[in-house]
Amino acid sequence: MRLALSLTCILGVSIMMACGESKGQESPSSTNETASPASQAEPISIFGTVQQPLEGTPITLTQFENNAQVATFDLALDANGHFAHSVSLDKPTVFQLNVQNVQRILLVLHDEDIEITVDGQNPGAPWSTEGSSDTDYLEAIFALNSEKQRAEGQLNEEFMTARNAGDQQTMIDIQNRAMALQANLSTSMVELMKERGVSLAALQGVQFVDERANIDFLTTFSQEMAAALPNDPMTQAWVERIQIIKATSVGGLAPDLKYTTPTGESLALSELRGNYVLIDFWASWCKPCRAENPNVVAAYEAYKDQGFTVLGVSLDQDGNKWVRAIEDDRLVWNHISDLKGWRSDAAATYAVTSIPANYLVDPEGKIIATELRGAALHRKLQEVFSEDKG
Structure with missing residues (x-):
């Protein structure tokens, strides 16, 4: 998600970054249907097509809870490149679909079926999903960030040229332009969150928001998230973070160090x-x-x-x-x-x-x-x- 020469050093807070030991495994020969612990929900279908699949290379679906893997399922392809899997979920849940180590697609699923179409050979090929509003939300977040990253890539090249030339003023000017890019992304992300509302997917978007400049909105939004997802550890951690930010925002007393x-x-x-x-x-x-x-x-x-x-x-x-x-x-x-x-x-x-x-x-x-x-x-x-x- 970050360029190697990004103009800001960032501690990753992505909902898929930290992965623990897998606690479950399913082979293609097993039932191909799973349920979350104590789940009473109706099963949803995760199905789709892999175009140009690589023979003998697996497709896996990994389920995450609180930034850690809790289960990984092997998915079988039929002769036409189709796959299908069913799962019962009692709350919004993060998954990652690994298509033959070529494409890795982040999904947020709950109570809607999802259809996925993906290229099995080209890592840069676009994929499509249909049916899951939370995953649509996630893809809208990624699209906004990708637009910013393209512009940032050009700035990184200019920054390297200026640094090699020892041109401090140009380096500062480029940093200011980079901050403007980030500010524009923050504004666009807030508008998206206002439009789409509360979702586990929103936790991917908040990392691109200028938290202090938008603390009033985020305070309200975090309260809505806490009410909608009261038992989600990632949401709880983010709500606590917003509380700390509010306490250290303009007008507050600086905590002693x-x-x-x-x-x-x-x-x-x-x-x-x-x-x-x-x-x-x-x-x-x-x-x-x-x-x-x-x-x-x-x-x-x-x-x-x-x-x-x-x-x-x-x-x-x-x-x-x-x-x-x-x-x-x-x-x-x-x-x-x-x-x-x-x-x-x-x-x-x-x-x-x-x-x-x-x-x-x-x-x-x-x-x-x-x-x-x-x-x-x-x-x-x-x-x-x-x-x-x-």
């Missing part, structure tokens, strides 16, 4: 009260973070004598690489980390799942802005310190 500095001392965010503080989540291994660092350095140099400072919060695991990046990028402000990578307690406290990420805190500890990068950081600081002088 107290971790270790590069010199082994302990430092708390609260010790910096009285200053405007940019809490900057980053890591030495994050290329977009490193590309943004010159912009943060410029902002720091421009406003450090007016009561502005930065607190770097690293998602590194290797202390030596963390310190080396601080020195190489000339980040002369305070830094803290628990060196837990994506398991960072600080990141969890602020619901950070992508970096760079930042929060601007006023002298009283109130969050006054978030996600300030590129020119937006300078504009906000100019606004803040112009008001203070006035």
